[in-house]
Structure formats: C-alpha cells, structure tokens
Amino acid sequence: MARPRLAVVKFASCDGCQLSLLDCEDELLAVAGAVEIANFPEASRAMQPGPYDVTLVEGSITTEHDAARLRALRDETLILVSIGACATSGGIQALRNFADVGEMVRAVYARPDFINTLATSTPVAAHVKVDYELRGCPIDKGQLLELVSALLAGRRPGLPSHSVCVECKLAGQVCVMVAHGTPCLGPVTHAGCGSLCPGYHRGCYGCFGPAETTNTTSLAAQWQALGASQRDIHRAFRTFNAASEPFRKEADAHG
Amino acid sequence: MADIKRIRVEMLARVEGEGALEVDIAGGTVQSVRLSIFEPPRLFEAFLRGRAATEVPDIAARICGICPVAYQMSASHAIETAFGMQPTPEIRALRRLLYCGEYIESHALHMVMLHAPDFLGFEDGIAMAAVHGDLVKRALAAKKAGNRLMTVVGGREIHPINVRLGGFYRVPSRAELTALQPDLARARDDAVAILRWAVGFDFPDVERDWELVALRHPTEYPLNEGRIASTSGIDIAFDEFETVFEERHIAHSNALHAVVRERGGYLTGPLARYALNFDRLPAHIQALAREAGLGPVCRNPYRSILVRAIETVYVCEEAMRLIAAYTPPKEAAVKLTPRAGTGAWATEAPRGLLWHRYELDEDGTVRTARIVPPTAQNQPAMEADLLDVASRHVDYPDAALQLACEAAVRNHDPCISCATHFLKLTVNRE
Incomplete structure (x- = not known):
C-alpha cells in the first residue's frame, strides 16, 4: 500500500x-x-x-x-x-x-x-x-x-474539547485560583497542554483558546473578586487567541 | 541578444520561515542578488505598545518558535533594567541554564537536520538518516536533551511558560535538575561525535572579511550578559546600540537591514561569538576546536557547523556545571517595582545578537518597543555571500547554482520568521 x-x-x-x-x-x-x-x-x-x-x-x-x-x-x-x-x-x-x-x-x-x-x-x-x-x-x-x-x-483522533480545568483536576494539581487567589483562565481554556501553567504555580493564560463550552462572564466576575482590573481582564482575553469569538466578546466587555 | 532564462523555485528549504532569493545574470556575470524576506509583517513592536510589562516575555516569545528563550531573556533583562532591578545570582544562573537548553536544541537541529545535508548531497536529514543513521540519531538525542532541559526549567520547550520578569514562577528542585545530568553528558559526547564527523566534510575554501559583532563578557562565554563588541573595535553598552547601528528598510524585504552606521554590513552569530570569545572557552574545548582544525577565529561560513558543534559541547558542559552548583533560589522571582523609564538589553540568541529596547510608563505599561533580531542584522552579510557564491559558480547549471546559493544562506541559520517569510529563488539569465 x-x-x-x-x-x-x-x-x-x-x-x-x-x-x-x-x-x-x-x-x-x-x-x-x-x-x-x-x-x-x-x-x-x-x-x-x-x-x-x-x-x-x-x-x-x-x-x-x-x-x-x-x-x-x-x-x-x-x-x-x-x-x-x-x-x-x-x-x-x-x-x-x-x-x-x-x-x-x-x-x-x-x-x-x-x-x-x-x-x-x-x-x-x-x-x-x-x-x-x-x-x-x-x-x-x-x-x-x-x-x-x-x-x-483510519480512526478519529481523540482530542478532548473540555477545559484545562479538567486536565488540572485529573493531574491532581492544587487549584491556583482557589488556593492561592491567582487569576487563571483554566476554566474556559481548551484542554491539550496538560495544565502546564498551574503546575508551575501560575494561572493559565489561555494559549489553547476557548474550550467547547465556556462561561467567560462568570470567570471574569471571579477575576474581579480576586482583584483583577477591567484592563487586566481585557488583556488576558486579548492575547494569542484574541479573535476567537468567546475571548473576543469577553475582552470587548472589559475594554 | 542571448536567450533569457528564468528559473523560479517556490521556497528556500531548511530554514525557519520563508523568503526569496533572486539572482540576476547577464552576459555571464552576476548583476545583483537579493535575499527577499516577505514574511507577512507580524507587527510585534506595535502589538507590544499598551501591554503590561509583565506580559512582554510571553508575547515576545511568539516572534520565534525556534529561539523563544532568546526573546524572553532579552525582553526580561531590558525591562528589569528600565525598572532598576537586578536578578539575584541564583536566578541569573537558572536563566543561563535555560538558555543552554535552547542552544543545544537549536544547534543540534541546525547542524544535522538543516546544515549537514548540504555537504553530503541529501535533500534533508531524514533521507540522510538512511546512510548516516547513527549521527542523525545522536543529533536527535542531543536535541531531546536540550528540549528536556528547557521543559524542566521553562515548563515547555516551545514558548516556555515559566519565565517572568524578575525570574521564574516556580524554580526546579535539585532532584529534577540532577536527573538531567546523564542525558546532558551523552549530549556532550554526541556533539563531539558530530564535530568529528563534520570535520571530514568538503568545505569550500572561502574567507570572509566581515566585521564580527557579538557580546563580550569579563569572564564568561556570553549568553545573557556582556557588552556589545566587534572585531573592528566596537565596545559599547546596550543602550548605545542605536548610536552605532542603524536599521534600514529595503524595498525588497519585510525585514529591516541592520548596519554599522560608519561601515555598513556586519555578521553576528556563532562565528562572531566564537571569534570574540575564544579565550572564554575552557582550555580543553579550545583544544577540541584546534583538533577540528579551527583557529581562534573562523571566517569561513561553511565551517560554522564546526563552531556550532564546539558551542554545543560548551553549553552541555556549562549546563552540567550549573546543575552541579545549583542552589534553588529562595524566591522564584525578584519583586517588581515598576517605574517610568527606558531599558535596552541584548542577549546571544543561537543565531546571533538579539537587541531589545522598551520605553515604559510609570505603571509598567509599554510605551514603545524596538526589537532588532539577528537575521535582520545578518541580511547584508548573507547577500554579500550570495553575490560571491553566485559569481564564482555563474557557469553552473541552474539546479547546481540554486543549491549553492541556498547553502550560502543556510550557513547562517537564518530565522526568517523572526525577521519576518517566503523564500523563492529566481535566476534571471540574459
């Protein structure tokens, strides 16, 4: 063949x-x-x-x-x-x-x-x-x-579309947002990296783009509760996947 | 009038990014050569304006997937300088260790997968593996050791996530680093094997009289620190770069050409680093270089593969030394105190000097950014090489001439994505 x-x-x-x-x-x-x-x-x-x-x-x-x-x-x-x-x-x-x-x-x-x-x-x-x-x-x-x-x-690839948050839990890592108050995009970011950033004590910065279903509004509210400014939130959603629809809309909401 | 003959090749292969070569020949003489870089402009210096200083290491890294650490290092140092901060000796050592990983990965890729096939008549490293399987496997193993080091220190090998202003997010444990030692020792031996293999290549006998520009440090072979020095006597601090060098915008390129204001083109990269810092290499590595037929200065761009091998041996040993001496920093990062100001810095990317300057507002917002990548600096020297190679081989058949021209560019390991992409060769014969 x-x-x-x-x-x-x-x-x-x-x-x-x-x-x-x-x-x-x-x-x-x-x-x-x-x-x-x-x-x-x-x-x-x-x-x-x-x-x-x-x-x-x-x-x-x-x-x-x-x-x-x-x-x-x-x-x-x-x-x-x-x-x-x-x-x-x-x-x-x-x-x-x-x-x-x-x-x-x-x-x-x-x-x-x-x-x-x-x-x-x-x-x-x-x-x-x-x-x-x-x-x-x-x-x-x-x-x-x-x-x-x-x-x-000749089979379909197994590429999970859930969030980094799920990967992070599967890896048994401590939640940086809950435990350390570090703003993290893990709840809305597409899986695939193996939840790298939380493993290095930093919040996910969304480089895999939006997960299949996202609640960016709720996450942004949590970021604000942790002290993030409107500008911080705007910039967090406006990086490597800025034009993907959920991230674009959330950034606009804080622009 | 003789027949006009035109050959068009879609893309120059085995370089990072895309660009075009054009050679105009009339009456058996080369009239002009052009190395065109028309990467769609990626506008990073504009994107960086208005961003928080803390975002710059992550954003600047995306200029280049091959040497992201170089971008992260030049950016971090430049901004820290503007803020008046200095990393601790422990963080300084850890940064040097991370940079060693990038050198191993980048040099191993270039030496064997991108450069060596030109000397041995293969289209690529994979085809070459059928005949030189042992060397290709050794190069891949060395590359893997470099990537592994970057992964442990930086979080991942491409666009590391663990670098921040002031240091790192999490520092590795001694055990995590010590576990890397056996692979680094093997990678060091692999680099020696690659050196001894490459010594036997048939190198064209050419010498270039470029001005060589690199960092020079009081005690170390330079990666992160030093002053900018040259073989014609330049010896300046980072913030004086723009008084001595300027970038010119040339019509055929989306990259900017850098020149010494007084004199014109120059060369940065392994040949320059080696020539200006041979005395900073340990005696046994100097001896290894001599054994490979290298003097303290090498001006033959084809032999840059040997210099990269020497540098790879050095950075493997340096990484092992840094790991053996490693004390985990108490704090992963120095605390940041933003202030208004300007900071400039250059580090040695594997392919040459990478200069950054940032002007920052008092809250750390980027007001302006300027980045001068190595490939933009080397473009005039690469074109001079092309002119010479095309002139010497003007009577070659087109396919052979094309290969010779491509090889002349690959000697310099250009990163066209950094500069900006799209390489075609056009030979116009009249």
Missing part, C-alpha cells in the same frame, strides 16, 4: 508548531517511515507537488497572496488540519484586527509603502474547509502524534 503523502506548510507564524513535529525526536524517523513527507520546506528541499493525503497548516492568513495559496492547497488536499493558535484563531497577529493596521505598519517600518498586508489576521477555517484542528500556542506534541497515528489508522 502506498504511504500517505504528508505536507506541512506555513503562513504567518513563528514556525513553532511545525517545529513540534521535528521535536518528536523519538518518533520522527518512525513517522517519516510511515508517511511520505512530500512537502515540508522547513525540513526538506524535496518539495513534491500535490495531491496530498494530509496537510498540516500552520499560521494565519494576513495577505491576499496567502489566501490564494491556501485555497489552492485545499484543492489538492484530502485531509486538512490546522495546527496552532495562528491557524485556528488568527493568532497573536489578530491583535491587528482591533487596531488601525496602517498605523501599526507605520510604527514598525520606516517605509510603510513597501509593506503589503491585510487589515485582519484570520484563521484557516475562515477561508477553506478544515477537517481537524490542533489548538495551542504552540500545539502539544502528544496531541500531534495522536492525530498522525489516528489518521494513519
């Missing part, structure tokens, strides 16, 4: 999510044996044309050119997976969506006229059909391997 053809491509992003694949040091050569890595420019010069069985897409769409590239890629891909906060929500780049992008370009570049960029940073799903999503800034290696294994085995 022919090995499935894999592509890994990026748009506006930091490269961290595709690096997660190279960071699977123990599994990389096995994965490379089970699939044909047809197009993965960060790792290989051998860039084969489509069609691809599976394409992992990192990054958000911030130029017309990238939007067209993405549409072409969808046409030659059987299963398209967006990986990471940029691809699933627009990422940190989406902070431009709430500002005057022209002014931002002028603040960074001496010659804004050389720069060509869209006013918004949008997720992959805003442009094309997406089959699976891996959340996170960055994604979790374990979830990536689960996804690849499931697709190879």
Whole structure:
C-alpha cells in the first residue's frame, strides 16, 4: 500500500508548531517511515507537488497572496488540519484586527509603502474547509502524534474539547485560583497542554483558546473578586487567541 | 541578444520561515542578488505598545518558535533594567541554564537536520538518516536533551511558560535538575561525535572579511550578559546600540537591514561569538576546536557547523556545571517595582545578537518597543555571500547554482520568521 503523502506548510507564524513535529525526536524517523513527507520546506528541499493525503497548516492568513495559496492547497488536499493558535484563531497577529493596521505598519517600518498586508489576521477555517484542528500556542506534541497515528489508522483522533480545568483536576494539581487567589483562565481554556501553567504555580493564560463550552462572564466576575482590573481582564482575553469569538466578546466587555 | 532564462523555485528549504532569493545574470556575470524576506509583517513592536510589562516575555516569545528563550531573556533583562532591578545570582544562573537548553536544541537541529545535508548531497536529514543513521540519531538525542532541559526549567520547550520578569514562577528542585545530568553528558559526547564527523566534510575554501559583532563578557562565554563588541573595535553598552547601528528598510524585504552606521554590513552569530570569545572557552574545548582544525577565529561560513558543534559541547558542559552548583533560589522571582523609564538589553540568541529596547510608563505599561533580531542584522552579510557564491559558480547549471546559493544562506541559520517569510529563488539569465 502506498504511504500517505504528508505536507506541512506555513503562513504567518513563528514556525513553532511545525517545529513540534521535528521535536518528536523519538518518533520522527518512525513517522517519516510511515508517511511520505512530500512537502515540508522547513525540513526538506524535496518539495513534491500535490495531491496530498494530509496537510498540516500552520499560521494565519494576513495577505491576499496567502489566501490564494491556501485555497489552492485545499484543492489538492484530502485531509486538512490546522495546527496552532495562528491557524485556528488568527493568532497573536489578530491583535491587528482591533487596531488601525496602517498605523501599526507605520510604527514598525520606516517605509510603510513597501509593506503589503491585510487589515485582519484570520484563521484557516475562515477561508477553506478544515477537517481537524490542533489548538495551542504552540500545539502539544502528544496531541500531534495522536492525530498522525489516528489518521494513519483510519480512526478519529481523540482530542478532548473540555477545559484545562479538567486536565488540572485529573493531574491532581492544587487549584491556583482557589488556593492561592491567582487569576487563571483554566476554566474556559481548551484542554491539550496538560495544565502546564498551574503546575508551575501560575494561572493559565489561555494559549489553547476557548474550550467547547465556556462561561467567560462568570470567570471574569471571579477575576474581579480576586482583584483583577477591567484592563487586566481585557488583556488576558486579548492575547494569542484574541479573535476567537468567546475571548473576543469577553475582552470587548472589559475594554 | 542571448536567450533569457528564468528559473523560479517556490521556497528556500531548511530554514525557519520563508523568503526569496533572486539572482540576476547577464552576459555571464552576476548583476545583483537579493535575499527577499516577505514574511507577512507580524507587527510585534506595535502589538507590544499598551501591554503590561509583565506580559512582554510571553508575547515576545511568539516572534520565534525556534529561539523563544532568546526573546524572553532579552525582553526580561531590558525591562528589569528600565525598572532598576537586578536578578539575584541564583536566578541569573537558572536563566543561563535555560538558555543552554535552547542552544543545544537549536544547534543540534541546525547542524544535522538543516546544515549537514548540504555537504553530503541529501535533500534533508531524514533521507540522510538512511546512510548516516547513527549521527542523525545522536543529533536527535542531543536535541531531546536540550528540549528536556528547557521543559524542566521553562515548563515547555516551545514558548516556555515559566519565565517572568524578575525570574521564574516556580524554580526546579535539585532532584529534577540532577536527573538531567546523564542525558546532558551523552549530549556532550554526541556533539563531539558530530564535530568529528563534520570535520571530514568538503568545505569550500572561502574567507570572509566581515566585521564580527557579538557580546563580550569579563569572564564568561556570553549568553545573557556582556557588552556589545566587534572585531573592528566596537565596545559599547546596550543602550548605545542605536548610536552605532542603524536599521534600514529595503524595498525588497519585510525585514529591516541592520548596519554599522560608519561601515555598513556586519555578521553576528556563532562565528562572531566564537571569534570574540575564544579565550572564554575552557582550555580543553579550545583544544577540541584546534583538533577540528579551527583557529581562534573562523571566517569561513561553511565551517560554522564546526563552531556550532564546539558551542554545543560548551553549553552541555556549562549546563552540567550549573546543575552541579545549583542552589534553588529562595524566591522564584525578584519583586517588581515598576517605574517610568527606558531599558535596552541584548542577549546571544543561537543565531546571533538579539537587541531589545522598551520605553515604559510609570505603571509598567509599554510605551514603545524596538526589537532588532539577528537575521535582520545578518541580511547584508548573507547577500554579500550570495553575490560571491553566485559569481564564482555563474557557469553552473541552474539546479547546481540554486543549491549553492541556498547553502550560502543556510550557513547562517537564518530565522526568517523572526525577521519576518517566503523564500523563492529566481535566476534571471540574459
């Protein structure tokens, strides 16, 4: 049987999510044996044309050119997976969506006229059909391997959509919000990281974006009770998944 | 008029991020080369305005998934300077330890998975593993040891969550760190094996006369601290950076080019760090470098793989030394007292000098941010290399010329995402 053809491509992003694949040091050569890595420019010069069985897409769409590239890629891909906060929500780049992008370009570049960029940073799903999503800034290696294994085995990947709070309880960690009064986004944040931040005595900062069902209003009230200012709450929801709907709305409510 | 021939390659591979190469050839002579970085602008310096200083290490890290610690370190030190605070010696040591992890991970990836295939005629490290499986496995094992160190100290290897202004959220126990020692010792041996393997590569015989710019510290091989020094006599504090260097915005690039105001392009990164700090390496590592045919200065960018191996040996040993001497800090972080002011700092990212400056309001809100990443600084030197390589190989068939040009860029381990993405090679022949 022919090995499935894999592509890994990026748009506006930091490269961290595709690096997660190279960071699977123990599994990389096995994965490379089970699939044909047809197009993965960060790792290989051998860039084969489509069609691809599976394409992992990192990054958000911030130029017309990238939007067209993405549409072409969808046409030659059987299963398209967006990986990471940029691809699933627009990422940190989406902070431009709430500002005057022209002014931002002028603040960074001496010659804004050389720069060509869209006013918004949008997720992959805003442009094309997406089959699976891996959340996170960055994604979790374990979830990536689960996804690849499931697709190879022809089953649905097991990617829980509950909150970090559930993971934290499963890990038997002390609740930083209840025990230490540390504001935490764990109750509304999508699982996947293994509740890292509470394990390091800090509150979750929401880098996996909103969980499937969220009550951000109630959480914001609890943050206020712990002494967080309106500005603190606004900024907490306006980071790496700022354009995801539940976080956008809650940030607006405190802006 | 001769035929016009154009070759277009969609993307330069095995670099972080995306960019384009363009080589114009007419009458058998290279007319110009351009390394275009048109990463969609990511506008971090604009995003950072109005954020709380405490958010900056997390946000700045997202500039680069390959060297997030560098961003976190330069940002933290710069803001602490503005606040007039200093980390304790224990926190200083723990930061250096975290940075060692990033060096091991980043250098191991570049040496074997990104750089070595150019010398051995493979498309990638995975194909190379069919012939050089032992070395690829050793590199991956070393990389894993670096990532493991970053995970224990930083919480995770990509975008660590445990770094904060003033120090950390939680400091590791002695037992957690001591458990890393065997893997670090093996990673050190792996780096020596990679060095001895790479010594046998066929290196093009070139010497570059760039001005080399790196940090220089009174006693240490520099990672987090020092003064900015160069082979042409620059010796400045971090806040003097803008008086000596300037960034220029070039039409073909979404990255800004940095130049020495007086003289033009320069090079930062492993070759510069090594040349300016050879005397800061322990004698046995200097001996290892000599055994690999390296003098105290190496000006051949192809041989940077050897210098990265030497640095990897060094940071593995340094990490082991720091762990052996580790005393958990009493407080995980120094208490923060915001005040209005400006702070500048540079640290040595694996691929070169990373300078940050922040202007802060009295409550710690960021008023302005400026970030000069290593790849923007190296862009003029990379283009000079390209011009030389393309000129020397102008009669190569297009595919071979393309490979030579790509290799010239990969020598410098550019992080185009940092600078900003999208690498194509266009050869225009007239």
